[in-house]
Amino acid sequence: MTHTLELHGRHIIAGRRVGGERTFRSVPATGPARDFCAGTPELVAEACAAAAAGFAAYAATSRDARAAFLEAIAEEIEARGHQITEIGTQETGLPAGRLEGERGRTTGQLRLFADHIRQGGYLDRRHDPALPDRKPAPRPELFIMQRPVGPVAVFGASNFPLAFSVAGGDTAAALAAGCPVVVKGHSAHPGTGEVVGEAILAAIARSGMPAGVFSLIQGGNRQVGEALVTHPAIKAVGFTGSLAGGRALFDLCAARPEPIPFFGELGSVNPVFVLPQAARTRAGSIARDWADSLALGAGQFCTNPGVVVLPQESAETFARAAQAALAKVAPQVMLTDGIAQAYRGGAARFTANNKVETLLAGQDEGRKAAPNLFRVTAADWLADEDLSQEVFGPLGVLVTVSDEDEMLAVASALHGQLTCTLQLDDGDLALGRRLLPLLADKAGRVLANGFPTGVEVADAMVHGGPYPASTNFGATSVGTLSIRRFLRPVCYQNLPAGLLPADLAG
Numbered sequence: 001m002t003h004t005l006e007l008h009g010r011h012i013i014a015g016r017r018v019g020g021e022r023t024f025r026s027v028p029a030t031g032p033a034r035d036f037c038a039g040t041p042e043l044v045a046e047a048c049a050a051a052a053a054g055f056a057a058y059a060a061t062s063r064d065a066r067a068a069f070l071e072a073i074a075e076e077i078e079a080r081g082h083q084i085t086e087i088g089t090q091e092t093g094l095p096a097g098r099l100e101g102e103r104g105r106t107t108g109q110l111r112l113f114a115d116h117i118r119q120g121g122y123l124d125r126r127h128d129p130a131l132p133d134r135k136p137a138p139r140p141e142l143f144i145m146q147r148p149v150g151p152v153a154v155f156g157a158s159n160f161p162l163a164f165s166v167a168g169g170d171t172a173a174a175l176a177a178g179c180p181v182v183v184k185g186h187s188a189h190p191g192t193g194e195v196v197g198e199a200i201l202a203a204i205a206r207s208g209m210p211a212g213v214f215s216l217i218q219g220g221n222r223q224v225g226e227a228l229v230t231h232p233a234i235k236a237v238g239f240t241g242s243l244a245g246g247r248a249l250f251d252l253c254a255a256r257p258e259p260i261p262f263f264g265e266l267g268s269v270n271p272v273f274v275l276p277q278a279a280r281t282r283a284g285s286i287a288r289d290w291a292d293s294l295a296l297g298a299g300q301f302c303t304n305p306g307v308v309v310l311p312q313e314s315a316e317t318f319a320r321a322a323q324a325a326l327a328k329v330a331p332q333v334m335l336t337d338g339i340a341q342a343y344r345g346g347a348a349r350f351t352a353n354n355k356v357e358t359l360l361a362g363q364d365e366g367r368k369a370a371p372n373l374f375r376v377t378a379a380d381w382l383a384d385e386d387l388s389q390e391v392f393g394p395l396g397v398l399v400t401v402s403d404e405d406e407m408l409a410v411a412s413a414l415h416g417q418l419t420c421t422l423q424l425d426d427g428d429l430a431l432g433r434r435l436l437p438l439l440a441d442k443a444g445r446v447l448a449n450g451f452p453t454g455v456e457v458a459d460a461m462v463h464g465g466p467y468p469a470s471t472n473f474g475a476t477s478v479g480t481l482s483i484r485r486f487l488r489p490v491c492y493q494n495l496p497a498g499l500l501p502a503d504l505a506g
Contacts (some may be wrong), residue, residue, distance in 0.1 A: 014050035015211035029093030039220025054212030084169030092414035093333030148178030150235030170238030275428035279314035346391030416466025
């Protein structure tokens with residue numbers, strides 16, 4: 001079936017399209033601005049109540065039924081592929097190819113979770129048989145398995161209108177776990193969110209799932225987000241966004257009468273360490289590849305490699321090659337006016353610092369951003385914590401070190417990161433062995449001779465890290481392990497076989 005682009009501009013609450021008096025107007029990169037109903041705390045309460053009412057029935061569905069539901073969502077999204085590309089390119093300025101690839105990632109992770117829950121390993125089932133004759137005391141029969149926590153709040157991300165938004169990884173993981181989802185759509189791409197929300201609505205009807213299993217609240221001010229994370233029906237939160245916004249919501253979750261986990265992915269500079277031999281033999285090629293990764297998608301990736309740490313002796317070669325590569329990158333459209341303004345402010349902060357050398361000053365044009373490149377010594381970097389703060393966009397900083405010990409000092413001083421990268425050759429293995437434990441303590445993913453942009457959706461992926469990369473160092477927001485965020489273990493002691501959950505009784 002081919003769908004044409006027709007937007008209703010309303011919320012989706014438990015199977016109903018709900019309007020309201022408050023509206024907001026989208027600010028697309030191209031194409032017409034559109035009006036959408038704006039969320040309110042009252043609408044949030046309605047959606048949360050519906051999620052709570054549907055939780056027991058949805059949690060009781062079989063793994064096969066939930067897997068078929070996830071596959072139906074993927075199919076409905078694919079059926080709306082043309083719509084999604086049309087509205088998505090208008091709202092975000094992203095090219096059609098990027099959105100089509102992201103759509104494939106979104107449907108792929110839905111199907112990955114469908115396969116994952118069918119296999120059942122995520123339940124982590126364990127059984128200790130009864131030992132009635134054990135001395136000095138008998139042992140009861142014990143079963144354990146993972147159970148869904150309850151309704152989950154998901155915040156759509158600005159930089160991934162599909163893969164980290166309405167039907168993105170957080171939603172897919174929560175629905176796979178057996179948790180209803182209330183999504184607060186991002187106001188940067190409400191039309192895209194609506195089309196995907198309609199796909200989920202169609203999948204609910206096809207699969208016979210409870211209506212309250214999904215709701216989408218569009219836009220709204222800060223009070224709407226606060227109402228969502230503080231509603232007593234919500235038992236966990238998934239968030240991708242800024243450090244300031246995420247920390248504010250995290251604090252609200254912790255201050256609730258019943259505190260709940262807040263799984264926020266917040267900020268990272270994703271440092272790349274170029275070790276001495278690799279720097280001597282291939283500084284130019286590493287610099288060019290790094291520049292490509294830095295400028296990809298106007299640098300609007302949470303894994304954007306914004307910092308390079310390298311020996312002073314090779315810094316000039318690296319700097320010339322990186323500068324030449326970045327100078328060829330034309331200004332690119334950023335996702336929102338606010339992101340573009342914040343990027344310019346971050347670049348100005350570096351330009352105004354007399355300890356920082358400007359190698360390339362980008363000439364921005366309105367919502368478009370051009371790369372910026374700076375250089376600073378490790379000593380000055382370590383003395384000024386502001387230099388290690390994320391600037392969201394194609395801004396790179398070269399941190400030069402005088403010796404191996406100074407490189408180790410930079411690694412030790414890092415805050416939590418999503419990724420750390422080693423560029424090394426065979427002669428660098430000894431230093432690599434010294435660096436690796438430090439970097440593994442700082443990051444959720446450590447990679448070698450590559451760049452962190454491009455996060456594989458797979459069983460072994462970790463997309464998270466120590467604070468401020470994320471608010472929970474034991475979790476990931478990408479890969480099948482992310483389902484564990486929305487589960488809790490329950491032990492069943494001496495229950496008759498007829499009372500055991502189906503996933504244990506079989």
